[in-house]
Amino acid sequence: MLTHNLGYPRIGSKRELKKALEEYWSGKTTYKNLIQVGKNVRQHNWQLQKNANIDLIPSNDFSFYDQVLDMSLTVGAIPKRYQALITEEIPVLDLYFAMARGYQKGIFDVTAMEMTKWFDTNYHYIVPEFYKDQEFKLFSTKVIDEFYEAKQYGLITKPVLLGPISYLLLGKEKESGFHRIELIKNLLPVYISIIKKVAALGAVCIQLDEPFLALDISSEIKQVYKEVYNELKACFPDVKFMITTYFEGVTTNLELISQDLKFDILHIDLVRDPKQLDIVLEKLPKEMQLSLGIVDGRNIWKNDYKASIETILKAVNVRGVENVLVAPSCSLLHTPCDLDLEMQNEDLPSNIKQWLSFAKQKLGELSALRVSVLYPEDENAAIALSYNSACIDSRRNSKILHDEQVRKRVSKLTIKDKSRKSEFLARKTKQKEILRLPDFPTTTIGSFPQTKDIRKKRSEFKRKEISKIEYDNYMRSEIGKTIQIQEELGLDVLVHGEAERNDMVEYFGEQLKGFAFTKFGWVQSYGSRCVKPPIIYGSVSRKKEMTVSWSKFAQSLTPLPVKGMLTGPVTILQWSFVRNDQPRSETCAEIALAIRDEVKDLESAGIKVIQIDEPAMREGLPLLKDQWNQYLKWAIDAFRISSSGVEDYTQIHTHMCYSEFNDIIDHIAHMDADVITIECSRSQMELLDAFAGFKYPNDIGPGVYDIHSPRIPKTEEIVGLIQKAQGYIPKDQLWINPDCGLKTRNWKETKEALKSMVIAAKELRAAIPQVV
Known part of the structure; x- marks a missing residue:
């Protein structure tokens, strides 16, 4: 049974990236310094996950602004009004920021791209703009570069890509007469090119985020899913594709997922929809592995180990321990970095503090759950389980909860x-x-x-x-x-x-x-x-x-x-x-x-x-x-x-x-x-x-x-x-x-x-x- 993470907060535990970005935008720091801060944050995050014994550590979950905008830059989905900024005099990162924030300097005066909420979260993404017969190309090699950077750091990571269909569905048509999903025929070759390059560098498992598989989608979209994932698997039979869904259950599209799509690992959000597990265990083909999103990636309450272990064992008993992975429900982007920083915070009562878990601690929860399931007689696992139960009971029985x-x-x-x-x-x-x-x-x-x-x-x-x-x-x-x-x-x-x-x-x-x-x-x-x-x-x-x-x-x-x-x-x-x-x-x-x-x-x-x-x-x-x-x-x-x-x-x-x-x-x-x-x-x-x-x-x-x-x-x-x-x-x-x-x-x-x-x-x- 492996542990893996879908993504880690990229702002830095003390908001290092925020400060570097704002200093760069105001001209108070250099491009070189901003790039170094980003590198420091990535390597810090990788080391934390390595220390927590996470088996599959993600790369390309870092972003200087937004992961959807990253994908737009990667595939060359750059609206025409920014084309004049593609020059040797202006760094690509400034083009990227112009798309997010607008650009008004000298002869250039361009508005920002639209921004909206990422599903039902308070995170905002930059909405891709699409045009009829739009062409795509590999414009930014960020995915490849960050995988290689992690490899140089000593890690073979799991590259994270926003899935091609969800990427298109998150965007908007900027002219009439077509639906953006029609662009998949032009977009898919770029994804194939990216995957080919990271596979050549040694990537063995690739995470493709497809949250739309947890939503209501049309029969036409379902057909596109079938065609795309069949083609990807045909192109890369030796690469393990992990399809990750989150924020809702997959029951609505389970027939499509279990019968029509070719991939290797399915991730499901058991925090948002715990009831889906039984039917997923029943319907998912035996050869596919199942990732259980069992640690809450959107809230800060400590995981109930006893309840989680029961859920994991249910999956293990049906599919075998080798075919089950444990993970957060979604990217940890939506949680604070580190509860340890609050230890000296006298404004946060200690009785409440013991009920909490931030991103770093959630990594520890994954590791503890894995050990408890695989080695139930382990003394340290027993101590961890006992302490966790005491914290859960303390909150459940507290008199400060109800007025x-x-x-x-x-x-x-x-x-x-x-x-x-x-x-x-x-x-x-x-x-x-x-x-x-x-x-x-x-x-x-x-x-x-x-x-x-x-x-x-x-x-x-x-x-x-x-x-x-x-x-x-x-x-x-x-x-x-x-x-x-x-x-x-x-x-x-x-x-x-x-x-x-x-x-x-x-x-x-x-x-x-x-x-x-x-x-x-x-x-x-x-x-x-x-x-x-x-x-x-x-x-x-x-x-x-x-x-x-x-x-x-x-x-x-x-x-x-x-x-x-x-x-x-x-x-x-x-x-x-x-x-x-x-x-x-x-x-x-x-x-x-x-x-x-x-x-x-x-x-x-x-x-x-x-x-x-x-x-x-x-x-x-x-x-x-x-x-x-x-x-x-x-x-x-x-x-x-x-x-x-x-x-x-x-x-x-x-x-x-x-x-x-x-x-x-x-x-x-x-x-x-x-x-x-x-x-x-x-x-x-x-x-x-x-x-x-x-x-x-x-x-x-x-x-x-x-x-x-x-x-x-x-x-x-x-x-x-x-x-x-x-x-x-x-x-x-x-x-x-x-x-x-x-x-x-x-x-x-x-x-x-x-x-x-x-x-x-x-x-x-x-x-x-x-x-x-």
Whole structure:
């Protein structure tokens, strides 16, 4: 029985790669230094896995930005607008970053590629762009180079490739008249070339990630799977192909997998779908090996060895020990690097610490499970099993998990608690009287640049190096500057800028009961952007007001409306490591009640516009459509619980970014937010196709420029996007705003971009015919 890993976090245990990337982008470090940092991270990760006795260690799981973008560069899927950047003067890595972030330098001015969520995770990938009859070629040799690098390091690794069919399905057609899957005939030869080269270097097992085999796919796609994997095996009879699926079970496509595909090892996610094991054991051909994804690759709770050993033994008894592998459920990309770094973290209680396992520890869990199954009489295995059982029992029996008052409050929720007092049109009339906003009102999504000085001051306060009075005064001065800048720019609805907030989820979690926090629990969201998800271990409730004083102060500085800024219950849930001992829907309802209390207090303090961000609403949607309605029912109920306790004159906003919600637009409308802002800029308003056949009833702000790129939008671009939006949405329902918060941008970029946006709004207003 072998152990293997699907992928390891590539940011570095102390975010070394993040820091090197941002220094490189800002010109503070060299290309050579960035390359060296990447090499250091890879070799550190390989050594960790070697030390943990992992039998099949992956290569090509490292990335400077995103593994899907890596594949696009590898196969030469480079959109035409970047072709001019393919020169000897510009490093290939800068071309790569231009595709991810846009590029504005000298004569070059190109926009970034679209970015969206990786299935139902908070990781973002760069969406491949496809054209009819598109040709592919081996443009980047990253896969080959990293296999060779590992070989030089003394390891024969398992190269990881995003499978060719999943790669195509993750992309988008950029012209009509074809389906991207038709491109497989042009793409497959490049994959064959890659595999040939790594096989020649000594690769004996290749991991092909095909998560779409766990989704609903058409009969046409199934036929392509059959043809592709039959051809690959025919070309490479001596190479072991491991097809990896994750985030859902394979039951829907098991007939295809077990009868029609030629490969050697199937990996299944037994954390997301433990029930699939019985039928997979029954249907999978005896000659195929089975990889059990039994250690949770997406959460941080310690593995229950006793339960896992029972599962492994079930598979071993059916297939034989030589045909079973154990692994994490998916890539460990989605977990923090190393729990050992938290040993001195006094803010993380020791009783909770013993319940946790991060990426490094999960490697140890795999090794311990293997030893326990193969050598049950081993003394060390017995000690490990005993300690693990004690930790599992400690959590199961802990008195800090449940608050009876919170449970009672959730159980007493009614339809009235989930409904505004009046319909939207009646509310809009009252809001117009109070807010007196112009046509095409302008606003931002909430956050403004988090400067180095702001982060330093927040860190000093946390370390108790400055007093609360000094900290509060500093933050008030930053809020004052932000309000003044917005007034000077001419924005209509302002925000306080969120200088006091470390992260849109962590900030609230720190003020809610039932949450715990790490110091080094960073997880990559996209590129250099890392988040530190809170840990929800128990019942959630609000301790006291969380944002009211800051919002009230900001509103006192201006006659213009200032939005109260909150994170919604579904997003807090999705972007946390959530307790797995009760239904997620119940935990979400608890969070919703805590946010509801804050919303009502903001209204009482005189805040007339309140934004409850839900960027993760679509992200939480199950991957199988027959499970959608159940999720959408409780998720939208949670948003309505949080937002429905206010009067009609209080305007409720929400925000969603990088979410494909064309197929759930009616559910989004059912959230009944007065204004919804969405990301549309990278897709050139493509998301608004959802509104072509659906008359969205409330107001909407389609994001008009991409804040994840340093590129400054031109006024005429913004005017064009809004004019395009008017083809879908009446002008009296349209707002103008960036596509997301401005936290990661600098002030120069922010001011220039917002100036373009405000000028665009004024031009659009001027073009409206005047009624005499």
